[in-house]
Amino acid sequence: MTGVAAQARAGGSGPERIRAEGEAQGRSPRPALPFLTTPAKTSPDYVRISYASAVALRMKSGRFSREFDFGGINLLLNYDEGCLSDCGYCGLARTRSVDYGDQFIRVEWPLVSTNELVARMADHESELTRLCISMVTHGHAYADTCDITRRIAARVRTPLSILVAPPTLNRERLETFKAIGVDMIGIGLDAVTEELFRNIRTDVPAGGLKWEKYWEVVTDSREVFGPWKVNVHTLVGLGETDQDLIELFTALRDKEIFSYLFCFNPEPDSRMAGHPKSPLVRWRRVQLAKHLIETEGYDLHQFDFDSDGGLVHLRAGRSAVEAVVNQGVAFMTNGCPGEKGEPGCTRPYGSYRPAEPFRDYPFLPSAADLDEIRQQLRLDEVLG
Ligand code: SF4
Numbered sequence: 001m002t003g004v005a006a007q008a009r010a011g012g013s014g015p016e017r018i019r020a021e022g023e024a025q026g027r028s029p030r031p032a033l034p035f036l037t038t039p040a041k042t043s044p045d046y047v048r049i050s051y052a053s054a055v056a057l058r059m060k061s062g063r064f065s066r067e068f069d070f071g072g073i074n075l076l077l078n079y080d081e082g083c084l085s086d087c088g089y090c091g092l093a094r095t096r097s098v099d100y101g102d103q104f105i106r107v108e109w110p111l112v113s114t115n116e117l118v119a120r121m122a123d124h125e126s127e128l129t130r131l132c133i134s135m136v137t138h139g140h141a142y143a144d145t146c147d148i149t150r151r152i153a154a155r156v157r158t159p160l161s162i163l164v165a166p167p168t169l170n171r172e173r174l175e176t177f178k179a180i181g182v183d184m185i186g187i188g189l190d191a192v193t194e195e196l197f198r199n200i201r202t203d204v205p206a207g208g209l210k211w212e213k214y215w216e217v218v219t220d221s222r223e224v225f226g227p228w229k230v231n232v233h234t235l236v237g238l239g240e241t242d243q244d245l246i247e248l249f250t251a252l253r254d255k256e257i258f259s260y261l262f263c264f265n266p267e268p269d270s271r272m273a274g275h276p277k278s279p280l281v282r283w284r285r286v287q288l289a290k291h292l293i294e295t296e297g298y299d300l301h302q303f304d305f306d307s308d309g310g311l312v313h314l315r316a317g318r319s320a321v322e323a324v325v326n327q328g329v330a331f332m333t334n335g336c337p338g339e340k341g342e343p344g345c346t347r348p349y350g351s352y353r354p355a356e357p358f359r360d361y362p363f364l365p366s367a368a369d370l371d372e373i374r375q376q377l378r379l380d381e382v383l384g
Contacts, residue, residue, distance in 0.1 A: 062083025130344030237264030
């Protein structure tokens, strides 16, 4: 806490005291001093949490449209300036024209006191599966993430991930994360080719994110945290081809790095607000392909593409693929696991609005869900 903020809260030299002294001596009250304003509710003392996390911790009331256990708690650093990057699809982007208050990424993300949050997490520890701090691009983000991590690690044993902001990091800082108790690192690459990344995240009004820096952090994280302790978030529907995605999934799998899928969902008033969502048939096939690569050991030569990079054929036995589809796991939300390998971070509504059909399922799809998934997949077209 800064000295000014501490003074304002202590009351000894706060605004009320100054006003009272002036009036008692017959002088007109002094004008409010500029440094005696309400302290901003920013990190590390405050963070935002997803609405689902707030419900799980009984900090908000609410219900999901279906009953399922939920124990993944997502925190987001909070600054008055927001994130200093300017990605074309993001609700936090610097040049986005509208201030949505608490509702900047589709659903509400309430602002809470970090210490109260940690106390809640300690109370509910037995129900929690994974904790995650999402950094933003900001000069204080690294120090504040360490501070919040230490507060959590002192009281809660649930495994903790950090979804990092690569511009704020280097190898030494990643080593510090590991030393203070971080279990896994996520990197939000989102745009899966260098060209797309440059168009959407680098060469934009207040951009400047560097593709090379993202990959440096992926490589350093893999070396510091080890196999299957690093994940790369990939966004489907920014303009990449199926081939781009499938090549990336195999390359990451070969390095023992997870790919986690997200479906592009247009944010109102972002520069990509008018960009269409990927059709369900494509999204389901990408989910299936990623699962076949990561979990069943499929390789690039088992996928055939047309001249535009679209997936047209899967070189695989029908019964083997159908068995994978029937398990349903391929269509669940990708996220860092819980302590025993169970789904940990399941982010309900991360890739779709509450009123829309599930793009990924934060639970194992039911028999009825699987019927819908099979219709959406149209497997015959790629297995013939
Ligand atoms: S999957 Fe969830 S817990 Fe893992 S890095 Fe991403 S947001 Fe964090």
